[in-house]
Each structure stands twice: as structure tokens, then as C-alpha cells.
Amino acid sequence: MKDNTKQTGSVEQPGQTASDTSEAGSGTKVREREVTMPHRDPNNPYAFPALMPSSADKAIRSFSPDAFSIPTKAQDDWRFTPIDRIDEFFHVFEPSGKTKVEVSGIDGSNLDPDLVEVSEVPKTQAPSGTILKPNDRVSAVEWASQATAHVVHVKGENPTPVLVKITGGGLDMDALHLVIVADDRTHADIVIEHEGQARIAEGVEITTGKDSHVSTTFVQEWTPDSKHVGNHRIHVGEGASLRHSMVTLGGSFVRIRMDQEFGGNKGDLNMLGIYFVDPGEHVEHRTMVVHNYPECKSRVVYKGALDGKGAHSTWVGNALILPSAPVTDSYELNRNLVLTPGAIADSEPNLEIENGNIIGAGHASSVGRFDDEELFYLESRGVSEREARKLVVRGFFGELVEEIGITAIRDHLMGVIDRRLSRGEDEQMRHVLEEN
Amino acid sequence: MATLEIKDLYASVETKEGKKQILKGVNLTVHSGETHAIMGPNGSGKSTLAYTLAGHPKYEVDSGQALLDGQDILKMTPDERAKAGLFLAMQYPVEVPGVSMTNFLRTAKTEIEGKAPAIRQWTKDLNASMKRLRMDSKFAQRSVNEGFSGGEKKRAEVLQLELLKPKFAIMDETDSGLDVDALRIVSEGVNRAKENTDLGILMVTHYTRILRYIKPDIVHVFSDGHFVKTGGPELADELEETGYDRYLPQGADSESALA
DSSP states (O other): OHHHHHHHHHHHHHHHHHHHHHHHHHHHHHHHTTOOOOOOOTTOTTSOGGGSOOOTTOSOOOSOGGGSOOOOTTSGGGTTSOGGGSGGGGSOOOOOOOOEEEEEETTSOOOOTTTEEEEEEETTSTTTTOSSOOOSHHHHHHHHHOOEEEEEEEOSBOOSOEEEEEEOOEEEEEEEEEEEEEOTTOEEEEEEEEEESEEEEEEEEEEEOTTOEEEEEEEEEEOTTOEEEEEEEEEEOTTOEEEEEEEEEEOSEEEEEEEEEESSTTOEEEEEEEEEEOTTOEEEEEEEEEEOSTTOEEEEEEEEEEOSTTOEEEEEEEEEEOTTOTTOEEEEEEEEEEOSTTOEEEEEEEEEEOOSOOSEEEEEEEEEOOOHHHHHHHHTTTOOHHHHHHHHHHHHHHHHHHHHOOHHHHHHHHHHHHHHHHHHIIIIIHHHHHHO | OOEEEEEEEEEEEEETTEEEEEEEEEEEEEETTOEEEEEOOTTSSHHHHHHHHHTOTTEEEEEEEEEETTEEGGGSOHHHHHHHTEEEEOSSOOOEEEEEHHHHHHHHHHHHHSSOOOHHHHHHHHHHHHHHTTOOGGGGGSEETTTOOHHHHHHHHHHHHHHHOOSEEEEESTTTTOOHHHHHHHHHHHHHHHHHHOOEEEEEESOSGGGGTSOOSEEEEEETTEEEEEEOTHHHHHHHHHOSGGGSOTTOOOHHHHO
């Protein structure tokens, strides 16, 4: 424990410096581009929100668990979370080390070491620990509990998607730290698959270089008794595009929080999420997108289906547009399809816009059941109600699955979704029919 | 030769003010190969008749029957009615995001035929029908009705009519929102379906415009929830001249007269 605190201190310094530099850099860019910033009006502080004090990103960031109090329902970040189900992750623990990490091509092939370097390093060795800082107690506990980090370093043109297969090591608590680094101008697709039985705290750092085009797709297909608390810290390089997809299809408790920043102008972040929640499961995704440079674009689109009593999903989408980020284009959307009565979907978009000179900062959020008109249209063409429901749910997810853009993943996901749908229809669908 | 026989049909809709009866004793017999035009003012219940026959859950049948070759379709689910041979071309076709036209059409065809169509023949038929309706082949890959223009939606309805080959089709204001060219293309499609499969047609419309392209054998005036007059094609011309006023119940306002 004492040792962990010391290590913490050593990585906090570079993190701080990086953030200071980015602030200074953006200031210069703004002046160069002659973007007019608003001036204060003493009579009307609301006239120029950019000059209002920022409230969104004052939350603590630290590698030290003790910097954060024990989560309670009274804290905004935890109010949707059934915290009593994960209180084992609130204190530093001895990880079991049983989680297995294997890296290969998505077709099982060996990787070209010129394109993908895989290593396991002490966690304090850069780039590990350099991308932002933990933002809540469980993330800091993850950092403090494990000693090493798995690093996947991609460069150049990667023709084959990289598969990082993470297999849970059972219900003994484990911690895992994964760092994904993409060099400047890299093209790569990385798929991170989680499966098996697990009780895991996972930290992920992603940093992409200038003008790189990278996708990272995280799939959670844990056993129904598994727990997973996760934290992603993401840095999108100047002129780079990152498609960050999150697919959560199984697990008793999954809570993943994602923090992001841009590293320069014209970054493009596309966050996609798909989740399917079964009775009694809690699935929570929290995204924090920070526009800190000019002319960056972000899209956050999360869609979930909830099936059965006590199925609970939470999506909280935070977006912060700083004064240093003129010509920002951002949009976030969350849709929930409640398949059967008794499920709860919490959906909360939060926007803080501190800059009047933007292209857009939209958001949309909905929780709904099947659209009767859609079902009737399909049925009136001879499609049975059961098949019509399947078609609608497939369609609901299909658009996003298409966008993930990796054939192997697309086919796999649609297969999983189909299996879930045919499993649901026998028991769950009947309840709907009876109750309506 | 098939027969659709509507007998003394009463149906209601649930409104904020409570249950409201819309159909008040509808009687009509349609045979294969016949085209019936159902004309009437706004709010007379024409669309309610169309949706009640197709089985929309919003409408509740109070009494009466609709026999398709002796089988009461009102006792069936909407998909069973479609399988029995009924087709409703909707005035406002519904968008179904994420479901491609091609997937949807093939699923519907499979359900109606009871088996999947042979892929080669199906693709050929689909492409030929789309070409005749001047639909771009990219259409098949788009989501059902999503982002389609008004005219594209109506073409897509007629495409389904041609491919699913029902015994009877209810065309609910298929002419609304179409320009002259689209109206001609859509009408040709309906006429083709009639020629190829001896389709019986119930054409619900306000205007006589579409009747120049799809010639009705029988014209009915629908008002206040039932048929009030039946005649030959000349009745349509008469309505064009004089309007619906004389067929309205005493003291009622005609929306079309006001418009």
C-alpha cells in the first residue's frame, strides 16, 4: 500500500505537465486563427457563458485512492449505481493474477512485430500512467492494486484487426491495466474481447498519434455472475480519428467510465455503444468527452435493449466544450428499447458549453418500448408479431453494428444478438403479450 | 376467383373523449379482378375501414364480419390476414430503421408463401419489379421507408403489392402526394398486379385523378361510416362536378367543402 502511493507520486508529475502544455498550445492556435472570443459584459454574466466559471470538470483526478471518498448514493457519479454490489472494489486489494491476456490477429494469425508490439511492463513505465488520471475511487484502486501494464503498440498500416482476448480468472478479485498506443499516421483496428467468469477492475489507457486512424472495439461477454468495473482514459491525437466502440452483452455488474481529451486541432472521436441487459443485471456506461482544441468533432451514440425484471442500464454522457475549442462539432445520443416490463433505463446527457463559437452541441436521449406502428406495418405484410419484434430489435442495433465496420465483429455481434432474441422470446416475450 | 364480403361492420376507436364509433354498418362485396373506388369526404371513415380490415390494434370491431372466401378475417391477427391474401397499401407507410428493404421483403415473402423463395428467381423478380417502378437498385439496401420521399414510399408499397401477390388490395389514398409522373408509374404497377394475379382492388381516394389511370368498375360514396351510394364510373365524374355535400349527414360540416 505504501509502495503504491510512492509510485503514484512519480507518475502524477508527467500527467500534470502534459495537461499544462495542451492548454498553452491551444491558446496559441486560437490567436493564430483569429477566432474572436467574447468579451465580458459586467451587466449580464450569461451573455458570454465562456467567461462563466466552469463547473463540469472540477472533479478530482488522482492516482491515489485516498484522494476520493468511499462512493455513496449521495455522490452524483454514483447515484444510479447499486454500490453495495461492488463495494469490494473500494479498497486496494491483492489481485489474483488469474486473468489471461492473449494478443493475436483477429483470425488467430501471428502478428507482424513491425506493426504490433506487445509487452508487459511495470505500470509506472511510460506510456503506462501518462494518459490522464483516474477519475474515481474504483479507478484509483485499480491502479494501486496492480503492478504491471499490458501494452499494445500499433504502427503503420495494419491490414488485419488485432485481437486482445481477455479471459476472466474466476470470482477471485483481479486487476488489469491495458495500454493501447498508436503511432502517428497509424491505421489499425483493435478488438478487445472479454469473456469467461470474472471479478475484475480494469484500467485502459488509449493514446493515438497525429493523423492516425484507429478503432478500438471492446466487447464484454462475461458470465451472468461476473463483475467488471472499468475506466478508460483516452487521448486523441491532432488530426486523428478514433472510433471507440463498447459492446456489453453479459455480466451481473458492468460499470465503465470513459474520460477523453484531444491532443490537437481537428481530432475526430466517434464513440459507439451497444448493450443488452438481462433480468437483475446492472450495466453502466459513462462517457466524458472534453473538447479542449479547436475544430474537433465528437459523436457519442449508445443504444441498449433491456429485457426483464430488474434489468438496469445507466448511460451518462458528459460533454464539455472549453473556451479553447472554437468550431467544435459535438453530438451525443442514447436510445433504450425496453423489451419487457420491469426494466429500468437511466439516461442522462450533460453538456457544458463554454464557447459560443461552435458548429453544434446536440444531444438526444430516449427510453421507449416497441413502436406499435412499426410492428403493425411488418405484421400487415405477413410477418408474425414474434418475427416482427426480432426484426425491429435487429434493426435497432443493426445500424450501429454496421458502423463498427469490422466484418468479423459485425457477424459475431449480430449472431450474439440473434441468440439473445431467440432466447428471450420463449419466456420473456410471452409475458409482454400477456401483460399488454 | 376469390370474394371479399364485408357484412354489417361496426367499429370504434378509443379517443381522449372515450370510445367513438366510426364505422356504422358497412356492407360491400368485392370479387377478384374488380376495382372498386371508395370515395368520400375527409373524416367519413374511409381510412378507418382500411385499417380495420387490415387489423390495426387501434380500431376495435364492435360487430359484423369480413369474409375472405368464407373465412372471417376480423378474427385473425394482422399477419394471418396478410397470409390469407389481404394487402393494405398505406397512406403513410411506416419507417422501420435498421431493417433493410431486401431483408424485409424476403422475410414477408417467406412468411406469406410458407417457405423461402428460391434466391435466384427472387432476386430476378425483385430487380425486374423495381426497374418497372423506376426504383434505383440501391433502394433495396436502404432501411424500410426510411428517408424515402412521399413518391418513393408509394412506389415501395406497390413494389410489395407486386411481389407479395395478394388476392385483395386496399389502396389507401395511394394518389396523395404524387406528381403526375409518379402517379402514372404507380398506377401502372397496380394495373400490372391486377392483370397478373386477377387482384381485387379497393381504391380509397378523395379525388378522381387516379381513376383516370386505374379504371374503377364500381364507384361508392362513403359518408358517416357507411356506403351511401353506389354506381358506375360515371358517379366519379358526378362527384368531381358537385362535391360530397349532398351525401353528408344533416347539419354536418364538410371539411372538403370548407377547404
